[in-house]
Amino acid sequence: MSTIDLILGPQHPAFKEPERFLFKTEGEIVVDVEPRLGYVHRGIEKAFEMRNYIQGLYLAERICGICNVAHTLCYAQAAEEVYGVEVPPRARYLRAVIHELNRIHSHLLIIGVAAELIGFDTLFMLIWRDREIVMDLVEMMTGNRVISAYITIGGVRRDVSPEFIEKAKKMLTKLEERVKYYRKVWIEDPIIRARCVEVGKLSKADAIKLCAVGPTARGSGVNYDVRRHRPYAAYDEIPFNVVLREEGDVWARVLCRIDETLEAINIVKYALDHLPSGDIRVKVPIRPPPGEGVAFVEAPRGELLHHVYSDGTDKPYRWRVRTPTYANIPAVCHMFKGCYIADIPAILVSIDPCFSCTDRVTILDIRTNERKILTWTQLKKMFREFRRPKA
Amino acid sequence: MRLPAIIKETFSNLFRKPATVKVPIEEKLPPAPGYRGVPRVDYSKCTGCGLCARYCPSFAIELITKDKRRYPVFHIYRCIFCHQCVEVCPVKAIKPTEEYELSTDRPSDLIIKP
Numbered sequence: 001m002s003t004i005d006l007i008l009g010p011q012h013p014a015f016k017e018p019e020r021f022l023f024k025t026e027g028e029i030v031v032d033v034e035p036r037l038g039y040v041h042r043g044i045e046k047a048f049e050m051r052n053y054i055q056g057l058y059l060a061e062r063i064c065g066i067c068n069v070a071h072t073l074c075y076a077q078a079a080e081e082v083y084g085v086e087v088p089p090r091a092r093y094l095r096a097v098i099h100e101l102n103r104i105h106s107h108l109l110i111i112g113v114a115a116e117l118i119g120f121d122t123l124f125m126l127i128w129r130d131r132e133i134v135m136d137l138v139e140m141m142t143g144n145r146v147i148s149a150y151i152t153i154g155g156v157r158r159d160v161s162p163e164f165i166e167k168a169k170k171m172l173t174k175l176e177e178r179v180k181y182y183r184k185v186w187i188e189d190p191i192i193r194a195r196c197v198e199v200g201k202l203s204k205a206d207a208i209k210l211c212a213v214g215p216t217a218r219g220s221g222v223n224y225d226v227r228r229h230r231p232y233a234a235y236d237e238i239p240f241n242v243v244l245r246e247e248g249d250v251w252a253r254v255l256c257r258i259d260e261t262l263e264a265i266n267i268v269k270y271a272l273d274h275l276p277s278g279d280i281r282v283k284v285p286i287r288p289p290p291g292e293g294v295a296f297v298e299a300p301r302g303e304l305l306h307h308v309y310s311d312g313t314d315k316p317y318r319w320r321v322r323t324p325t326y327a328n329i330p331a332v333c334h335m336f337k338g339c340y341i342a343d344i345p346a347i348l349v350s351i352d353p354c355f356s357c358t359d360r361v362t363i364l365d366i367r368t369n370e371r372k373i374l375t376w377t378q379l380k381k382m383f384r385e386f387r388r389p390k391a
Numbered sequence: 392m393r394l395p396a397i398i399k400e401t402f403s404n405l406f407r408k409p410a411t412v413k414v415p416i417e418e419k420l421p422p423a424p425g426y427r428g429v430p431r432v433d434y435s436k437c438t439g440c441g442l443c444a445r446y447c448p449s450f451a452i453e454l455i456t457k458d459k460r461r462y463p464v465f466h467i468y469r470c471i472f473c474h475q476c477v478e479v480c481p482v483k484a485i486k487p488t489e490e491y492e493l494s495t496d497r498p499s500d501l502i503i504k505p
């Protein structure tokens with residue numbers, strides 16, 4: 001049987017960084033996939049070399065708007081290693097708080113989007129409504145809903161007041177109730193189970209072999225979490241569980257995120273209860289000594305790495321960033337093999353890439369050179385109308 | 392067969408008020424206290440040291456020379472509202488505000504100069 005090429009991307013709503021995927025399909029089944037990365041090379045690493053360390057902080061924040069705290073935290077930790085400064089204990093706790101608030105909002109976003117992609121718009125709207133609770137908290141704490149600009153080299157930029165702590169705990173309790181309800185829906189709902197269970201399987205051995213990170217790996221039972229295995233901020237003092245699921249399908253990966261959200265709420269509450277007193281930052285000079293710094297952070301999507309070389313001037317000599325979605329590409333390519341075309345969006349969303357606005361898909365028949373162009377809406381419609389054959 | 396858990400929630404939402412508000416026609420949502428808005432500089436306090444221009448991550452501050460001294464000019468259309476300038480100013484000449492409604496048909500409104 002001849003194969004048909006299906007090109008997704010580079011501008012595709014299901015990707016965080018626009019990337020092009022070429023699917024070789026036989027009928028409805030994907031037999032092979034070729035990713036082509038680097039479409040939106042923004043030159044950020046070069047841009048770091050043009051800015052001093054403080055300016056770079058705001059650039060790092062813009063690598064990814066959704067997990068902006070993970071990026072600034074990782075950036076600040078790498079820079080602190082070069083500067084050789086020790087962060088005060090209160091700042092370490094506040095960093096954990098904002099990092100977890102960021103994780104909650106990122107996870108709720110992607111759980112909602114996953115629900116939308118499998119055709120469950122009600123759940124999507126409800127989750128996004130309740131996500132506003134954590135957005136309001138971030139705004140109260142940092143001064144902006146999304147781009148928080150909270151972490152700085154040597155500490156954090158604002159302190160929290162006792163009133164904020166009271167209010168935050170109340171709001172988080174409300175959110176926790178809601179998330180528990182969504183967990184129940186995700187586990188029990190027959191439509192969700194029909195769409196997600198046994199779709200996009202990734203076995204534990206494959207997850208290790210393909211170096212998957214974050215909830216993608218933990219959904220396959222790989223016990224790896226940077227917060228546990230290379231503690232940073234205050235994670236060595238805060239008790240928390242690493243959420244693991246054994247199933248390794250789309251359903252398990254999303255459930256893993258729901259459980260991580262609940263875990264994050266507990267971490268925030270614990271950290272706010274046990275906040276040490278004292279300074280929130282130490283000042284750093286504009287010029288660091290020459291040296292090298294590496295930092296790992298568990299971003300909402302997985303392990304994130306920043307690596308810096310300093311030559312003693314006020315600007316870094318070289319800055320290197322490795323983001324989790326990049327590390328998950330081989331794993332997601334493996335998941336695609338043998339899936340239905342209609343399952344592609346669900347599998348993509350399960351590794352938590354990002355969504356832009358509109359896209360189209362070209363279906364190209366090589367034999368006849370016939371092109372079919374599908375808009376994103378049509379693809380989604382096709383996906384919703386498609387019924388998987390009963391096994 | 393059991394009814395899916397979402398059904399009850401869906402029906403209870405039929406009789407609720409919308410969670411969204413019509414901004415700015417019916418209601419205006421005030422930002423939380425401490426919201427990062429436009430930075431406003433007080434030129435009578437500014438000493439022209441230029442630190443704010445040196446630290447601004449989006450190169451929104453330009454130093455000009457007028458009457459034999461330097462002044463910072465803020466190009467707000469480039470500003471990303473990070474308040475780094477507020478933080479570094481040694482004489483606290485830059486005041487943070489909570490203004491966020493900036494659309495205008497005159498670009499000159501978005502330049503703060505002495």
Ligand code: SF4
Pocket residue numbers: 430446447448449450451452465469470471472473474475476477
């Ligand atoms: S708020 Fe930030 S971007 Fe805006 S002028 Fe100040 S330093 Fe520059």
Ligand code: SF4
Pocket residue numbers: 432436437438439440441442443444462463479480481482483484485
């Ligand atoms: S840092 Fe303050 S004093 Fe210095 S130029 Fe800017 S506004 Fe003026």
